[in-house]
Amino acid sequence: MTMMTRKAPGKVGILPKESGGLAAGLPPAQPGTLFVMGPDGGMRVSPDAGFDVVFGRCEPDVHVCVGGDDTRVSRRHGVITREHSRWVLHNVGKLAIRFPGSRLVLGGHRAELPVAYSPLFIVGPAKEHLLEVRIAAGPPPPGGVDLHEVETHDPDDVNPWRLSDTERLVLTCLAQRYLRQEPWPQPLTWAQVADEMGRLRPGETWNDKRAARVVTAVRMRLSTAMDGLREEEIPPPLGNALNHNLITGLLVNTRLRTSDLTLLGG
Known part of the structure; x- marks a missing residue:
């Protein structure tokens, strides 16, 4: 060609x-x-x-x-x-x-x-x-709105995508391999996320269960807005599919950005 x-x-x-x-x-x-x-x-x-x-x-x-x-x-x-x-x-x-x-x-x-x-x-x-x-999309359909061309809103102003500071930090830890654009990235384990959070917030108590609770709350909140975030939607074996789908959805919808890596320092 x-x-x-x-x-x-x-x-x-x-x-x-x-x-x-x-x-x-x-x-x-x-x-x-x-x-x-x-x-x-x-x-x-x-x-x-x-x-x-x-x-x-x-x-x-x-x-x-x-x-x-x-x-x-x-x-x-x-x-x-x-x-x-x-x-x-x-x-x-x-x-x-x-x-x-x-x-x-x-x-x-x-x-x-x-x-x-x-x-x-x-x-x-x-x-x-x-x-x-x-x-660029075409004109809005009669009686409707073309979501590709409407004014862009800050994700933090839109429900259910609004992320608190803690949620954004935990999700950035979880998704850092994706944000660094590593080939075939996988989410960090809960223990790795907890270790990162302990380093970033030494005055708080973090363990794998607390990290999992934060991510699960975001995943369930967004399950009404996108598919692939509930266990019943994924054929076994489940593996990292739920977290992978969550991270991919957040990246594609620009709710997580490479600039969030600055939250991790270093």
């Missing part, structure tokens, strides 16, 4: 690094407009621009650089193209690309992108590399 360069004036633009991530929302845009953001900036492409967005490690050869310090990431790792009124991701690299959760797009495969915010991860052996993708 070759890089396409044809474009209509004003239909392709550069997103500077300073514009921030895509999770918080989008500027006004034509429905179907593609936004792609790497750690050093990104691209905005209208649906009728006739332009493919290429991303990968080698900055001179791609539109969006991602994994620039990881030689396992291909120089040109993927291409996002417009096909039959849909944006489609093509993995042309060797490492898999992970959608939120556990769905993988392997090298040589393709996947349609949803009209939504999609954090994608190039799964390297030492870490995962984040590529943010968002597609």
Whole structure:
């Protein structure tokens, strides 16, 4: 697949690094407009621009650089193209690309992108590399509201997602491997979370049962807003599935962010 360069004036633009991530929302845009953001900036492409967005490690050869310090990431790792009124991701690299959760797009495969915010991860052996993708939704349906384009609210102002300071700290401890974008992350054990909390709050008494109670309370509260947070919804063996699903939901809905790692110090 070759890089396409044809474009209509004003239909392709550069997103500077300073514009921030895509999770918080989008500027006004034509429905179907593609936004792609790497750690050093990104691209905005209208649906009728006739332009493919290429991303990968080698900055001179791609539109969006991602994994620039990881030689396992291909120089040109993927291409996002417009096909039959849909944006489609093509993995042309060797490492898999992970959608939120556990769905993988392997090298040589393709996947349609949803009209939504999609954090994608190039799964390297030492870490995962984040590529943010968002597609502008169409106008609200008659009598309804398009939740992708409404004004973004601070998660702490929205129920049932509001997290107390203690809940955020415990969940950050639990999810730190995910926040550090380690490959195939797993939640910490309750004992490890309790040890972290004891270090961070030495004046309090923490053990595995107290850590589990805090997380369970959040999980049950959010079980009305998302699936996969109740034991009866998960086929055995249960393992870490409940905590994994909780962490993934919090990350995808930007209720936990990499900036929360600062709460752990060091």
